[in-house]
Amino acid sequence: MGFGPFLFLATLEGLVQASVLVLTAVGLSLVFGVMRVVNVAHGEFFMLGAVIAWFVATNMPGDPAIGFIAALIISPLAVGAVAYVADRLILTRLNYNPEATIVATIGLLYVIQQSVLMTYGADARPVDPPFYYTIRLPWFGYSSYKLFVIAAACVLLGVIWFVLKRTKWGLLMRATQFDRETALAFGIPVRKVYSFVFAIGAGLAAIGAVLIVPIQQAHYLMGLDPLLLSFTVVIIGGLGSIQGTIFAAILIGLSDGILSVFFSPTLAKIVSTLFVAMVLVFKPNGLFAKAKR
Amino acid sequence: MTDKTGNKTFNLTRRTALKGLAAGTSLILSPAVLRHGLAHAGETIKLGAPIHRTGIGAAYGRWYERVANAAVKIINDGGGINGMPIELIIEDDGTDPKRGTEVVEKFATEYKVDAIFGQLFSHVVAAAAPRAGELKVPYLMCSETHQLAAGGFSRYAFQPGITDVKSQIASMAPWVSKNLGKKVTMIYPDYAFGYGHRDFFSAAMKEQGGEVSTLIPVPPTETSFSRYFPQIDPSSDVIYHVMVGPGVLTFVKELGEFFGSSHPAIFGFVDSIEAVDLATPQLSFLEDSYFWEAAPRYAQADQTEFDKFYREAVGVDANGASTSDPKDISTYSHMFSVWETLFAIKSAMEAADYKGVEQKEAFIEALENLGTMEASNEHPQGKKVMDPKTHQAFGVQNISQVKSSKMEVVYTTTIEEGMYEPEVDYSKMSL
Numbered sequence: 001m002g003f004g005p006f007l008f009l010a011t012l013e014g015l016v017q018a019s020v021l022v023l024t025a026v027g028l029s030l031v032f033g034v035m036r037v038v039n040v041a042h043g044e045f046f047m048l049g050a051v052i053a054w055f056v057a058t059n060m061p062g063d064p065a066i067g068f069i070a071a072l073i074i075s076p077l078a079v080g081a082v083a084y085v086a087d088r089l090i091l092t093r094l095n096y097n098p099e100a101t102i103v104a105t106i107g108l109l110y111v112i113q114q115s116v117l118m119t120y121g122a123d124a125r126p127v128d129p130p131f132y133y134t135i136r137l138p139w140f141g142y143s144s145y146k147l148f149v150i151a152a153a154c155v156l157l158g159v160i161w162f163v164l165k166r167t168k169w170g171l172l173m174r175a176t177q178f179d180r181e182t183a184l185a186f187g188i189p190v191r192k193v194y195s196f197v198f199a200i201g202a203g204l205a206a207i208g209a210v211l212i213v214p215i216q217q218a219h220y221l222m223g224l225d226p227l228l229l230s231f232t233v234v235i236i237g238g239l240g241s242i243q244g245t246i247f248a249a250i251l252i253g254l255s256d257g258i259l260s261v262f263f264s265p266t267l268a269k270i271v272s273t274l275f276v277a278m279v280l281v282f283k284p285n286g287l288f289a290k291a292k293r
Numbered sequence: 294m295t296d297k298t299g300n301k302t303f304n305l306t307r308r309t310a311l312k313g314l315a316a317g318t319s320l321i322l323s324p325a326v327l328r329h330g331l332a333h334a335g336e337t338i339k340l341g342a343p344i345h346r347t348g349i350g351a352a353y354g355r356w357y358e359r360v361a362n363a364a365v366k367i368i369n370d371g372g373g374i375n376g377m378p379i380e381l382i383i384e385d386d387g388t389d390p391k392r393g394t395e396v397v398e399k400f401a402t403e404y405k406v407d408a409i410f411g412q413l414f415s416h417v418v419a420a421a422a423p424r425a426g427e428l429k430v431p432y433l434m435c436s437e438t439h440q441l442a443a444g445g446f447s448r449y450a451f452q453p454g455i456t457d458v459k460s461q462i463a464s465m466a467p468w469v470s471k472n473l474g475k476k477v478t479m480i481y482p483d484y485a486f487g488y489g490h491r492d493f494f495s496a497a498m499k500e501q502g503g504e505v506s507t508l509i510p511v512p513p514t515e516t517s518f519s520r521y522f523p524q525i526d527p528s529s530d531v532i533y534h535v536m537v538g539p540g541v542l543t544f545v546k547e548l549g550e551f552f553g554s555s556h557p558a559i560f561g562f563v564d565s566i567e568a569v570d571l572a573t574p575q576l577s578f579l580e581d582s583y584f585w586e587a588a589p590r591y592a593q594a595d596q597t598e599f600d601k602f603y604r605e606a607v608g609v610d611a612n613g614a615s616t617s618d619p620k621d622i623s624t625y626s627h628m629f630s631v632w633e634t635l636f637a638i639k640s641a642m643e644a645a646d647y648k649g650v651e652q653k654e655a656f657i658e659a660l661e662n663l664g665t666m667e668a669s670n671e672h673p674q675g676k677k678v679m680d681p682k683t684h685q686a687f688g689v690q691n692i693s694q695v696k697s698s699k700m701e702v703v704y705t706t707t708i709e710e711g712m713y714e715p716e717v718d719y720s721k722m723s724l
Binding site for chain 2: 006009010013017117121122123124126132134136140141142143215216217219220221222225257260261265266
């Protein structure tokens with residue numbers, strides 16, 4: 001295979017990874033930005049999204065596309081509900097204390113993971129893609145569904161941007177992120193905003209998982225990689241900065257895709273970790289973080 | 294409690310902490326958790342099975358457990374071993390070397406089992422088998438690893454139920470080079486098991502005048518595979534693939550997407566599709582490609598009565614799926630090893646008139662002298678020959694072709710084709 005097609009495949013693979021990563025990482029970034037909570041259980045919300053997608057898709061009769069669309073709606077809502085309850089039951093009681101919430105979300109990670117293991121089991125199970133037409137290029141074939149993932153992620157990012165910048169809910173979230181005390185003084189129900197943000201963050205991870213699950217399979221251990229990559233992305237982009245997160249997700253996704261095709265996946269991991277270390281040394285608040293107020 | 298800024302802070306009172314501690318302690322002391330510690334010594338043969346219930350080997354573990362239970366039931370219904378029933382103790386080893394070793398220790402010191410059997414993934418066996426040797430417990434692996442026959446373990450380690458990778462490959466490489474081609478690209482998992490494939494197949498091909506032109510190692514925890522395929526040498530005659538772990542379905546699907554209908558000949562170890570439904574639409578590109586199988590997943594036209602008996606006992610239908618769920622595909626080419634290992638234990642214990650750990654040495658010697666085990670209900674995969682020096686059993690292998698999304702055996706090797714000179718003599722080691 002010549003250099004051109006080789007690079008093309010690498011870029012496509014990188015973009016697919018970036019698409020899923022960007023949704024997951026924006027969820028993590030939103031939770032940190034607004035709530036100042038480092039959500040270690042974020043990867044498990046991703047996994048839960050995939051597992052629920054499997055349940056929905058398997059129990060939905062008819063065409064796989066119907067099951068997939070149902071999963072795309074039900075799974076994020078269900079995961080969001082779980083996150084909402086977790087926030088009400090656990091995080092509010094800890095008063096969002098930064099240290100305590102880290103420990104609590106680690107606990108939540110294990111609770112979710114083991115509950116899935118006990119109910120869903122240890123197997124990796126596939127979800128049928130809504131369509132599996134393979135695009136035949138002269139050099140290699142490529143799944144059209146993967147291109148759909150890239151497109152879907154772009155659309156969803158547009159929706160997130162719209163909600164954050166153009167709706168009242170977005171305004172409330174931004175106000176809470178900007179200054180919690182003042183927001184409280186202006187009568188913004190900060191606690192409610194927190195609960196919703198936590199649910200939305202988890203829901204975004206679930207959407208990412210539903211998109212990826214026809215390519216990979218739903219498995220109870222699948223949450224670790226997205227968690228680590230999301231943290232990488234969020235640290236590079238700047239905690240709480242959505243633009244930074246999007247930029248970093250594309251950067252990491254593409255570099256991972258290209259490096260692992262041309263060299264080895266291990267080298268790709270080394271480079272992204274090195275990049276995190278460099279960012280922490282030279283720009284500790286991330287590439288896109290605003291100066292401290 | 295509030296801090297200076299008026300924010301509430303999280304606080305844990307002494308009383309709450311004590312309450313939590315009391316609840317935790319009573320849970321630990323409850324019979325549900327303590328049960329195993331109180332296991333009584335009785336007139337039973339205690340066999341410990343560390344099974345890959347979770348982790349990357351879970352699909353195999355699920356079936357290993359079913360087969361173990363089915364075989365133990367048959368043995369116990371028939372009067373047990375030397376009049377004593379088998380007490381089967383199963384623990385999850387998480388397909389993890391560290392946990393696998395801990396479970397072996399638990400079996401040896403807490404349960405005081407008569408023998409341990411059933412571990413599969415070679416990295417787990419590599420860690421656990423030496424520990425079993427140190428604790429002087431007979432350890433029977435169901436793994437295919439060559440480390441045993443290479444002299445890597447001790448006199449306590451055996452593999453009576455399944456042939457090792459070196460023998461499997463030695464017997465098949467001539468067929469591959471004769472029928473498919475001499476220039477091969479290998480895709481294999483990047484750990485001990487894959488290295489066995491890499492080394493033995495490369496050597497075997499060289500002997501046949503062929504060559505392995507490209508090596509593509511893939512981590513067994515990998516979830517995305519397209520990125521590895523551009524490395525495949527387009528001038529190679531054969532793609533040799535073997536993959537394990539939860540990503541195998543993605544692996545074969547993406548291989549199909551990458552190549553479409555025009556591709557070099559494909560020869561795979563059935564591991565790449567163990568527990569995967571061949572009738573998945575995206576796998577249609579595998580039509581006419583070849584697989585190694587130890588035990589044919591699909592009941593063949595010339596199915597033996599032994600295979601019929603075994604299939605029924607372990608609950609597998611003619612398509613290799615569970616009789617209760619056609620979507621639940623078995624790991625048919627590996628799980629027979631658990632069955633055959635249990636019957637090997639039985640016949641060795643009977644030969645040694647085994648009544649308890651006092652006869653451990655006689656049991657070990659009897660395992661070494663199992664000799665030829667004819668094809669039977671006890672050995673449904675086929676005849677096995679136990680090598681007393683390497684503690685490794687040798688059996689026949691099958692090469693199957695995918696036809697209408699099923700596999701048809703096209704060639705069965707002889708046992709002799711897979712034999713090699715012993716690299717070790719465990720029987721001369723002290724016990």
